[in-house]
Amino acid sequence: MAGPTNDDIQDKLLDHTYDGIQEYDNPMPRWWLLTFAGTIIFSVIYLFNIGPVGNGKGRVADYDADMAAYAKAHPALTGSDMSSDQLLALAKDHEALEEGEETYRAYCASCHAPDGGGLIGPNLTDAYWLHGGKITDVYTTVTNGVLEKGMPPWGKTLNTEQLSAVVAYVSTLRGSTPANPKAPQGTLVTP
Ligand code: HEC
Known part of the structure; x- marks a missing residue:
């Protein structure tokens, strides 16, 4: 580091006194000031997304x-998987x-x-x-969800094997007689 060393700086006592306390004039070394100025210049380049940093495209394009x-x-999962x-x-x-x-x-x-x-x-x-009764339709609905209607997208939570298994299981529920069936919604799908 080519900064000034203790040898070239004469500790210079400043001539003021506050409550009996005096101080030396010890400036920051040049390498420190240059680094500091460098960070300020870098921050401007970074803030305005100017290219020459990194791969040259700017951080937004990056x-x-x-x-x-x-x-x-x-890729997002789709029913066609x-x-x-x-x-x-x-x-x-x-x-x-069973897994389903x-x-x-x-x-x-x-x-x-x-x-x-x-x-x-x-x-x-x-x-x-509501969203198609074919088994691939059900797979798509379960994977992508219908978030705005309260059906979560399961494609991010469950892996492909779990998704397929649960869809297969759901298909076996069709035609069963639940204890408190909710009124039909959507259109009639005949197999
Ligand atoms: C937080 C509540 C909630 C959970 C948990 C949930 N669902 Fe749903 N699901 C809904 C709602 C609400 C709808 C209706 C969406 C609409 O009105 O379009 C729906 C719709 C569906 C449909 C489409 C039905 C149709 O008529 O087309 C299928 C299939 C389905 N869910 C399967 C599942 C499976 C399988 C799971 C578990 C992995 C699951 N759901 C978990 C709330 C939920």
Whole structure:
């Protein structure tokens, strides 16, 4: 560091006295002042999103690029991730149904009732559907949710296996007779 050392600074006693206290004139070393000025210059560049820092695009474009890369690497789940045949096969698979039932009791029963009869959420046992009654429609609804109507999107909370299993389980509720069925909502879907 090429700053002044103790050798080139003569401790100089300033000639004022306050309540008997005197002070030395010890300026900050040059390297410190340059670093300090550098942070101020950097903050202006950063504040106005000027390019030459980082990869040269500025922090806003940088952030947008990072977010776009993330979105590309983690595409939103859609109903098309599982085919109707795959889901219908799961609906006959004991293990998958058990897992689906477990997930249903943990995450869905509070709004759709333990037997699927409906509470806050619609009856899942009848043939009337607001968002489509095909098993792939149900998968899409469960994955993406209908947030503005109070149905949470489960695609972020549950993994693909849990989603498929719970959708398969829900499909087995259809045609059952719940204790307190909620009135049908939506349009009639005949299988
Ligand atoms: C916080 C309450 C709540 C929870 C928890 C919840 N739902 Fe829902 N669900 C709703 C509401 C409310 C609707 C109706 C949305 C609308 O009116 O469009 C709905 C709609 C649905 C539909 C569409 C029904 C139709 O008629 O098209 C399905 C399928 C469904 N939920 C399945 C599930 C599953 C499976 C889970 C658990 C993983 C779950 N829900 C958890 C509140 C909930």
